[in-house]
Amino acid sequence: MSNDASAAEDSILQCEECLPPADAFAIVGNETRLHILEALWAADRPAAFSDLRRSVGMRDSAQFNYHLSKLRGQFVRKTDDGYEFRQAGKAVVRAVLAGTYNQDPELEPFPVEGECVACGSGLEAAYEDERLEIRCAECDRPHGSFAFPPGGLEDRTREEVLSAFNQRARHLACLTADGVCPECNGRVRTDLVPAESLGHREGHPISDQEVLVVHECERCNNHLVSSVGLTLLDDAEIVSFYRDHGIDLNTAPFWTLEWCIGDHYTEVLSRDPWRLRVTVPLGDEELRVTVDDDFAVRHSERRARTGDAAGTTDTNPEPADADDPLETQDA
Numbered sequence: 001m002s003n004d005a006s007a008a009e010d011s012i013l014q015c016e017e018c019l020p021p022a023d024a025f026a027i028v029g030n031e032t033r034l035h036i037l038e039a040l041w042a043a044d045r046p047a048a049f050s051d052l053r054r055s056v057g058m059r060d061s062a063q064f065n066y067h068l069s070k071l072r073g074q075f076v077r078k079t080d081d082g083y084e085f086r087q088a089g090k091a092v093v094r095a096v097l098a099g100t101y102n103q104d105p106e107l108e109p110f111p112v113e114g115e116c117v118a119c120g121s122g123l124e125a126a127y128e129d130e131r132l133e134i135r136c137a138e139c140d141r142p143h144g145s146f147a148f149p150p151g152g153l154e155d156r157t158r159e160e161v162l163s164a165f166n167q168r169a170r171h172l173a174c175l176t177a178d179g180v181c182p183e184c185n186g187r188v189r190t191d192l193v194p195a196e197s198l199g200h201r202e203g204h205p206i207s208d209q210e211v212l213v214v215h216e217c218e219r220c221n222n223h224l225v226s227s228v229g230l231t232l233l234d235d236a237e238i239v240s241f242y243r244d245h246g247i248d249l250n251t252a253p254f255w256t257l258e259w260c261i262g263d264h265y266t267e268v269l270s271r272d273p274w275r276l277r278v279t280v281p282l283g284d285e286e287l288r289v290t291v292d293d294d295f296a297v298r299h300s301e302r303r304a305r306t307g308d309a310a311g312t313t314d315t316n317p318e319p320a321d322a323d324d325p326l327e328t329q330d331a
Contacts, residue, residue, distance in 0.1 A: 024074060028092050032056065032067045037075065037085075041093045046082035097151050105150050109137070110158055114256035116141055117264065123255065125162065127153070132165045134255040143255040146172060146224075166253050173230045176215035177295055186219025192274045192293050198225065210263045211276070213295075228276060229260035232289065237300045238280055241287045281305055 028034060039055035040047055047055075049068070058064040072078060075089035107127035114123045116136035124137045133145035146169045153161060175181075176188045195209040213231055216223040232238055233254060242249035259265035259280050269275040274293035279286050286306070290299040 024088075027070050028075065030067065030070075032058065032064075033071055034092075034096070036068060036071060037089055037093050038096075040076065040083060040085060040089070046079055046084040048082045052083060105153060107153070111137070112162055112255075113253055114143070117143070117258045117262045125158075125165075132161070143261050144169060162253065163251075166251075169230070169254060170233050170250075172224055173226045174234050176224050177213075177231045181217035181220060181222055183222045184217060184220040186217045188215050188217050190215045190295070192228075192276075211266065211268060211274075227261055228266055228291070229257065229262075229278060230254060231295050232278060232291070232297075233260065235289065235297055237289060237297060238287060241280060241282065241285075241302065245282050245285075247282075 028037070035056045036052060039052050042055065043051065049065075052068070053061065053064045056064065068076075068083070071089065075086055075092065076083050077086055105127065107125075109124040109126040112123050112125045112134060114134075115121065116123060116139060118141045119136060119139045121136050121138035123134055123143060126133050126135070127148070130147055130149060131145055132148040134143040135141060135145075136143070146165070148165055148168060152164055152168070156164065172182055177190060179188050179190070180186075181188050191214050192211055193214050195212050198212060198214070209227060211228060213226045213228055214223065215226070233249065239249050242252070254260050259278060265279045265281065267277045267279070269277055269290070275290065275298075277288055277290045279288050284305050285302055286304075288299075288301045288303065289297050291297055
């Protein structure tokens, strides 16, 4: 097979049963058709032809039927109860509501909870190019940067925006770690890579890291870069550890957790294959979890807190003679 034939076969435009993307965008690029989709969204239930026409405000029944017919099939369908959305129609309205196609806001930096893990100064948040970034106000060290659609800023206070950003970042990291692309639901490949191998890349959320997690969709090439700690935020052992200390980890701002956004508490035990130990300090205890290159927790251990970091002298991934172990568990 020639290279040209192979390229044509792999093209996203090649789909015998699909509406060509160019045609799909042309259909919803009409203002009247967008109004029809918005009216159906507002109805929140199957809507009759006459109800939709009245909502859109078009007197010419034939003209309205022409535009509605263009949407039928791919974006809406007719049922016994009236017209209702197909998933593609909902996706169009959600994209409009998210502000991705028609908004480009910016926010001046404002202070947020937490201290810089590098210099101890205060942190600030800034919004630009549809990304919200947490960084140090003094040394500019990044503490987290993820895509955040403009619609997420509407009708929210700064505190509410930060709470939504915290949950969205967790969702993105956990969903991609589970192998599902948050953009197209395609299969995601996840790899541990040395930070120096990435160079400058969009979506690099943190700095001063030895090891980073790279998630890349095999279907749409969407990629997300995160710290090792961020992929462990929903781990049952770590969540229980925080709960036992009276803290709900699910609501804690991830950028305030040094073990989550820095390498100080992450120890590389092996590179081939990858094997890491992450130490989670809390109060007078610490939880050590050992993970492999699939991010499965292979070993966990609670022990009395002995220092401020994971340490570099003990290279046994499953220490059996640690001082004052409180609780240990193998996966």
